[in-house]
Amino acid sequence: xxxxxxxxxxxxxxxxxxxxxxxxxxxxxxxxxxxxxxxxxxxxxxxxxxxxxxxxxxxxxxxxxxxxxxxxxxxxxxxxxxxxxxxxxxxxxxxxxxxxxxxxxxxxxxxxxxxxxxxxxxxxxxxxxxxxxxxxxxxxxxxxxxxxxxxxxxxxxxxxxxxxxxxxxxxxxxxxxxxxxxxxxxxxxx
Ligand code: SAH
Numbered sequence: 568x569x570x571x572x573x574x575x576x577x578x579x580x581x582x583x584x585x586x587x588x589x590x591x592x593x594x595x596x597x598x599x600x601x602x603x604x605x606x607x608x609x610x611x612x613x614x615x616x617x618x619x620x621x622x623x624x625x626x627x628x629x630x631x632x633x634x635x636x637x638x639x640x641x642x643x644x645x646x647x648x649x650x651x652x653x654x655x656x657x658x659x660x661x662x663x664x665x666x667x668x669x670x671x672x673x674x675x676x677x678x679x680x681x682x683x684x685x686x687x688x689x690x691x692x693x694x695x696x697x698x699x700x701x702x703x704x705x706x707x708x709x710x711x712x713x714x715x716x717x718x719x720x721x722x723x724x725x726x727x728x729x730x731x732x733x734x735x736x737x738x739x740x741x742x743x744x745x746x747x748x749x750x751x752x753x754x755x756x757x
Contacts, residue, residue: 571743572662574731575698576602578745579658582696583607587657590650590690591615592643592683593675596667597626599660604633606658611635614650616643619673622666643683655692663711664702674707677714684718688726688746697746703739712742725750 569577576599583589583606591600594615603613613630615638617623623640630636639649643661661684663675684699691697699719703712719728727749732742 568733571700571731571741572598574743575599575660575662575700575745578696578698579603579660580606582694583611583658586610588612588654589614589658590646590656590660590687592646592659592661592687593617593663594626594638595622595662597622597629599662600626600636600638601629601633603658603660604630604636607635609633609635612637614646614654615639616641616646616649617666618642619666619669621669642679644679644686646683646686650690654690655695656687656690657692657695659687659691659695659697661687661697661699663700663715664705664708671706674705675711676707677711680711681714681718684715688722688748691746691748693748693751695748699744699746701742701744703742709739712739715744719744719746722746 585608587607589603594600594617600615613636665671665674701712702708728746733740
């Protein structure tokens with residue numbers, strides 16, 4: 568069965584075009600950042616955030632040669648301080664939880680994730696896609712999952728949201744949420 572992270576990659580590849588702008592809100596080891604860089608090509612731009620220096624260093628190494636990538640060692644909840652004001656993003660990726668191979672104490676948390684999600688969605692252009700991988704089985708992940716699901720469920724009508732997760736798993740399985748901006752923000756009549 569396809570993993571949540573694999574499906575996120577497939578959907579991003581299908582959505583992004585050469586020259587698009589994209590955001591990796593949790594670069595971690597940089598797998599999503601590279602995918603975004605390859606998808607938007609050298610004429611595009613990719614912004615990446617992570618709190619940990621080790622994650623930024625690992626990602627920096629992985630994206631070597633992709634000069635369209637800019638990395639920030641900062642919390643994604645502060646993305647407005649770093650992104651160009653008029654940035655319109657065609658693709659946004661969140662991969663929550665902890666950095667594989669590093670401390671499991673440094674995890675994303677409900678408050679900052681939801682703040683960042685709100686800010687990122689403001690910059691998502693019509694037809695653009697946001698993917699978010701949740702880990703309800705990780706310690707602390709259940710609280711964050713519940714909060715993010717509730718936030719996503721209550722998004723306005725300019726967005727369409729879908730969920731993918733393994734259905735017959737005994738333990739809570741990683742889950743993919745996909746959010747598309749389907750209408751301009753001002754077009755909110757029924
Ligand atoms: N995409 C990665 C996995 C991401 S792990 C991969 O390819 O495997 C989640 C990452 O989120 C960790 O590296 C952690 O340091 C980072 N993180 C935690 N809180 C954050 C915050 N507020 N802002 C940005 N990054 C954060």
